[in-house]
Structures are given as C-alpha cells and as structure tokens.
Amino acid sequence: MTAMGVLGILIYLVVLFALAVPMGRYIYNALEGRLHWLGPLEGWILRIIGPAAKREQTWRQYWRSFILFNLLCMLITYAVLRLDTYLPLSQGVGLHLVPQGPHLAFNTAASFTTNTNWQNYSGETLTYLAQEFLMVLQFVSPALGLVIAIVFFRALVGRRDTLGNFYADLVRALVYIFLPVAAAAAVLLLALGLPDTFAGPAIVHTLQGAVQQIDRGPVAAFEAIKQLGTNGGGFFNANSAHPFENPNPVSNILAILLMSFLSTALVFTFGFYAKNRRQAVVLAGVTAALYMAGIAIVYLALVNGNPLIHQALGLSAKSMEGREVRNGTAGTALFVSATTAYTTGAVNAWHDSLPPLAGGLPLLFMMLNTVFGGKGAGMLNILMFAIITVFVAGLMVGRTPEFLGKKIERKEITLATVAMLVHPIIILAPTAFALVHRVGTSSILNSGFHGLTEVIYAFTSGAANNGSAFAGLGTNTPFYNVSIGLVMLVGRYLSMAAMMAMAGSLAAKRIVPASAGTLATDSWSFAWVYLFVTLIVGALTFFPALALGPIAEHLVMMGGAVK
Amino acid sequence: MSMREDIWASLRGYLALAVLFGGVYSLFVLGVGQLFFHHTANGSLVTYQGRVAGSSEIGQQFTGPQWFWGRPSATVSSTSGKPQPYNADNSGGTNYGPTNPALIQEIKGNMALYKGIPPSRIPPDLVESSASGLDPDISPAAALIQVPRVAAARHVSQAALRALIAAHTRQPWLGLYGAPRVNVLELNLALASGGS
Numbered sequence: 060m061t062a063m064g065v066l067g068i069l070i071y072l073v074v075l076f077a078l079a080v081p082m083g084r085y086i087y088n089a090l091e092g093r094l095h096w097l098g099p100l101e102g103w104i105l106r107i108i109g110p111a112a113k114r115e116q117t118w119r120q121y122w123r124s125f126i127l128f129n130l131l132c133m134l135i136t137y138a139v140l141r142l143d144t145y146l147p148l149s150q151g152v153g154l155h156l157v158p159q160g161p162h163l164a165f166n167t168a169a170s171f172t173t174n175t176n177w178q179n180y181s182g183e184t185l186t187y188l189a190q191e192f193l194m195v196l197q198f199v200s201p202a203l204g205l206v207i208a209i210v211f212f213r214a215l216v217g218r219r220d221t222l223g224n225f226y227a228d229l230v231r232a233l234v235y236i237f238l239p240v241a242a243a244a245a246v247l248l249l250a251l252g253l254p255d256t257f258a259g260p261a262i263v264h265t266l267q268g269a270v271q272q273i274d275r276g277p278v279a280a281f282e283a284i285k286q287l288g289t290n291g292g293g294f295f296n297a298n299s300a301h302p303f304e305n306p307n308p309v310s311n312i313l314a315i316l317l318m319s320f321l322s323t324a325l326v327f328t329f330g331f332y333a334k335n336r337r338q339a340v341v342l343a344g345v346t347a348a349l350y351m352a353g354i355a356i357v358y359l360a361l362v363n364g365n366p367l368i369h370q371a372l373g374l375s376a377k378s379m380e381g382r383e384v385r386n387g388t389a390g391t392a393l394f395v396s397a398t399t400a401y402t403t404g405a406v407n408a409w410h411d412s413l414p415p416l417a418g419g420l421p422l423l424f425m426m427l428n429t430v431f432g433g434k435g436a437g438m439l440n441i442l443m444f445a446i447i448t449v450f451v452a453g454l455m456v457g458r459t460p461e462f463l464g465k466k467i468e469r470k471e472i473t474l475a476t477v478a479m480l481v482h483p484i485i486i487l488a489p490t491a492f493a494l495v496h497r498v499g500t501s502s503i504l505n506s507g508f509h510g511l512t513e514v515i516y517a518f519t520s521g522a523a524n525n526g527s528a529f530a531g532l533g534t535n536t537p538f539y540n541v542s543i544g545l546v547m548l549v550g551r552y553l554s555m556a557a558m559m560a561m562a563g564s565l566a567a568k569r570i571v572p573a574s575a576g577t578l579a580t581d582s583w584s585f586a587w588v589y590l591f592v593t594l595i596v597g598a599l600t601f602f603p604a605l606a607l608g609p610i611a612e613h614l615v616m617m618g619g620a621v622k
Numbered sequence: 623m624s625m626r627e628d629i630w631a632s633l634r635g636y637l638a639l640a641v642l643f644g645g646v647y648s649l650f651v652l653g654v655g656q657l658f659f660h661h662t663a664n665g666s667l668v669t670y671q672g673r674v675a676g677s678s679e680i681g682q683q684f685t686g687p688q689w690f691w692g693r694p695s696a697t698v699s700s701t702s703g704k705p706q707p708y709n710a711d712n713s714g715g716t717n718y719g720p721t722n723p724a725l726i727q728e729i730k731g732n733m734a735l736y737k738g739i740p741p742s743r744i745p746p747d748l749v750e751s752s753a754s755g756l757d758p759d760i761s762p763a764a765a766l767i768q769v770p771r772v773a774a775a776r777h778v779s780q781a782a783l784r785a786l787i788a789a790h791t792r793q794p795w796l797g798l799y800g801a802p803r804v805n806v807l808e809l810n811l812a813l814a815s816g817g818s
Contacts, residue, residue, distance in 0.1 A: 198643045252666065265683070273710040277652060279655060381753045384759040385801065390801075
C-alpha cells in the first residue's frame, strides 16, 4: 500500500461525490420532465411510440409495459445472435466466427437484457452487427432499471393513483442522461487511445517475423456505455484487461468513475424526490462506508499477495498472475471493488487468480447487492433494506413503523421479504445442485475450496446482475447457460415485481405527519441500525459459503499448504 | 390501453432506440474517432521498414536473445485451442487460482527462461501471465534485468540500453494512478531502428 495509491483512491472518492450530488438533481429534473434541451429528439421518439407514451399509468399498467418491452428486447437480441452470420454487415470482430446455439444465445440475450452482461462467449467470435445490438441493450437495460427506481420514489412521496408513463420515463432517461454522458465519455475515451473502427482485424508482421492478427472494432463507443450503464460486457474476451478496452491508467480511472457516478447520484435523486436531503446523505454515507471498507480489504489483500509463490519459488509474493502492469495495484483494487459494488461486472484483472480475499470481497459485495448497486436495482435494494430496518426498529420501540410518513404495514413487509429472499435462494439452491452433480462440477478448473468459490461466484454474479466471473469455470455448457440465464431473469424481475407491487400499495397511502414518536430515518443512529440489518440479513445468510470458499482458501494460503 | 397497443408501442420504441444508439450514436463516435484521432482509432498501428509491424497498444511475442521479452501470455489458438502466445484474436489468461499447484508449475516453467538470476531478483510480472495475454508493458525492473542478455546479443553497452529503458519508462499519471511501465514493442522498435 503506497501513500500515492491511497491518495489516488481518496481523490477519486471526492470527485465521485462532487459529481454525484449535482447529477442527482439533474436526474430528478430529467425524469420529471423539466429538461428541454434535447426536446426535438425526445419528441421524435415519443411520436414514433405514439399515444401509448402519453397516458398516466397505474403500477400494474406500468409494469405490464415494462415487462413487454423487456421481453421484446430479449427476443430481438436472441434472433440477431442466432442469425447474425446470415445478415448484412456480417463482418466479424475476428476471422473465426462462432454462431451461438440456442442455449448460449438464450444466456446472452437474458444477460444483456437484465443489465448483467455475463458472457459465455468471446467477443472476438461475434460479428460487428451482433455487438451493435448488444450495445443497444447496454443503453436500454440500465435505463429500464432506473425508471423502476423512479416509480418507487414517486410512490413514497405523495398520495397518488398513477405513477407516470413507462415510455415517457424510458425516453427521458435515455435522451437526457445516457445518450449525452455516453457520447461525451466516448470522445474522452477516443482521446485516451481507444480504437473505433469497423475495418475488421489488422494483419501485421511482428518484429520477429511472425504474423499476428489484431482484432479491432468500435471499441470506444461500446466501452463508454459499457461502464456508464454498469453493464460490464466486454467487447473482447479479456474485457477491461484488454489493452484496447483499457489502454492506460487514465482510461482505467475514467472507467471506474463512469461506472460509479450515476448509481451514486441516484441516492441523491431520491433525496430530491423525498425533499429530504439529509435522508439521502445518511443512506449515501452508510453505503459509502461499506464501499470504502471493501476497497481497503481488496487493496490490502493485493499488497499481501500470494505467500505460496514466495515459499515455493523464492519470488516476491506480489502476485501479478492475471493482472496487467499498467493498472497498478491501487488501480486494480479500486476497479475490482467498484465493478462489484456497482454491479458492473467489467474486469481489469482475472478475479479467479487474485488472492482469496481480493476475490472474496467482490463476492460479498454482490451478495449484499446494496453497495450502491446497478442503475435503479441497487437503489431499490437499499430502500428495501431501509424498509426492513424501519420495521425491525419499529418492533423494538413498539410503534407502527413509518418511512417518510408512509405506514409500513403487513403488505409492505411481506413484499419486502419476498424481494429480499429471492437473492439468497437463487444463489444457494443452484450452487448446491451444481456442487453435487457432474453437470456442475465437471466445469470447475481449480479444485478444492477455490472450486466452490468458482461455482457460487457464478450464480451470485447472475443473481446480482453483475456479470463478472471467476472465469476458470467453464460455463458455456447447456447446464450453466440455462441455469445462470434463469437466475439472471428471476433475480432481476421477481424482486422488481415485488418492489413495484409495494410501490402501488405505498402510493395509495396518505402521508402521516411526523410526531414526537416517529422514528427519524434521516439520522445517523438509523444509519447504524440499517448497517447492521444489512450485514446480518445480507451477509450472514451467505457466511457458511464464504467460510468454505474464500476464507478457507485464504487460511490455506497463509498456512503455506499446497498439494 | 390494450395489450396489442402496448406491444406495438414497445416495438416502435425499440426500433427508434436501436436506430438512435446502434446507428446515430455509433456513427458519431466513429466519425469523431476517424477525423480527430485517426491513428489510435484504427488501433495504433506502427510500421517498421515500410511494413505494419504491430500495434503499440498490443503486446507481441519476443523470444530471440536480442530482444527484450514481454510477459508470459496464456492465450490459445482460436481454432485448435492449442497454446498460441500473444494471440490478439483470443485474449485471456490462465485463470489459475492462488492455491492451484498448476500456478506454481506454470511460474516455475517461465522462470526457466531466466536461469542464473536469483529468484528474489526476478520481477513477478516477468514470469506470471498477464490477464489479457496481450499486456504490452513490463515493469522497468523487468526490462533492466534483461539488459546483460540483450547487450551481449547485440554487442552494445549496457549503459546505452539502460538509458534507452529510462527514456521509454512511463510514470503513473499525476504520480497517482497506474504503475511505472515500459512498452516492450516500442523499446524493441527503438533498438531495431537504432541500428545496433
């Protein structure tokens, strides 16, 4: 750990929060129809959609439009992945194209629609056309998550029957937030040296006289929205470890900033909806504390390195396996933490090869799924845990729990519990099956404790809609393609459905004026309770798995046993 | 709103957004790149003796004693799956876990290239595989340790090579982000065109 490394991380955090607060207000203004600077573009898309974009919708109508739109995205993407080699513009990223079969195409389509971007294929084997269609989903899927969070905000802050219009919200989010920020980021990335061409691979003759085929593509355009939308699906197999996706330390820190700032801003957007800035500061503060603790653990684990290498071979323990020189230790630690806290899933090092705690902390972040999280989805989880905290605290003091003046009653708690339980069930149940059946275990690359981590990491990444992998696990098999595909879909839509139903119920309630007996949710004492509820409910559920995976492996590594 | 109306609205919305992002946005970024950043937008290709010799952002394999060597690369052939180091058509690493015996074996095999150098002096990046298999850089220490071999093969002074390495060393951005590094292809190009 160096002073400059720590300073760099602290400066990043200051810049992150300095950007997040004004961006939070901007998102609020954009979604409430107060921005007009891209009015002609917004109007053009709304006219194409037609009258459906004009009516106010109840939560059920909103949810139906949302699900239909998601289904359509998934179907079209599936069709393109199956047919791309027959369609025009079938120039490949590489020369060796691998058409996707039914279960792989299902996995890929589900993955990009749910903002997961888990990849059981190598980007080098796709056509430019397929990459373009995946990029469209990289724009659309984070906006889809964001609008659901916005609906929940609206439901919390007033008594209303309708909650907005799905199409209008989606178009506003895309036109005013994702399009301009991604376009600006893409230009910055071009200036930092990322390629952007449709010219196909370059064939070069190396200094030693060999022939090297260098795959290229519209990487800058892809990379900007890949990070900004917390998508994480790489243009190339090596993702952000590939020098074309992430060529230098500046592009590395820019990627980290891009993936983190919109989700952080959304906490402040919530503050503007609730007209309670303190509430936003409290939630952002406690979440930032978790984030910083995670960064510190990964950084320390990387600095500690792998003592086994030192003992067996006499080399320095500083492990460089699966890492890139240019990113540096702090830049790797920060990326590893950010990509799992914000559920981006891009990787600039192979998590499978990192020291066990540096690979285990990302796993914990995805299990918690509340460390800011992906666009909208993370904020919904934060609010779900806040509501459970209110309920638990309400039980302790013997009062009807309220959150922002809305009574939290049986229906809300039932729905919050459903939303909360989905995550551990869809992680632990398939992991248990995969670990006892040959279809699961035959894909494991690294045996022992590490093999268990590989499997649970895969399902956690799918459930959290993250997309990063312990990539040693060979998951392009019918079993993993279908099971992880289903886990991604259930993880996204079932918990969102429960939160939407809760939004419907909350919206119908009147605001109860605060009294002396009201539990103040915008206080730091509430933050402490929230923190412990999150850790106990979120982390304790998974503790046995963590103990058998990364923690056991860490102890083995420190004990110096390798067989 | 009927279900049918909803489906058509979704379809029209998707198509408009696909045109906006897959078309207009893509062409905008392509245009800016090709107009203002032509060299890097096409992959930072470098030429040597009139031929395209590689990309300065992508590592390539060096095995001759007269060249500085890059990091071990675990990439495999896109078709046969056999080892093919620095295959820029199939980026990737070993994915060996930290307690996997195969990791120790792999590093041991790579260390055989640097016989005669005490293990404690070998920089880890020189014997442990990169993530992409295409890492263009090595640490300055990893370059300096190769100076005696390259100097002997090229009959040049070690001091000249050390100066060349110093000139090609890039420092962390603002002193804060990244690690000191030497681009192997650029260093070797400088060697080759230096006439030594």
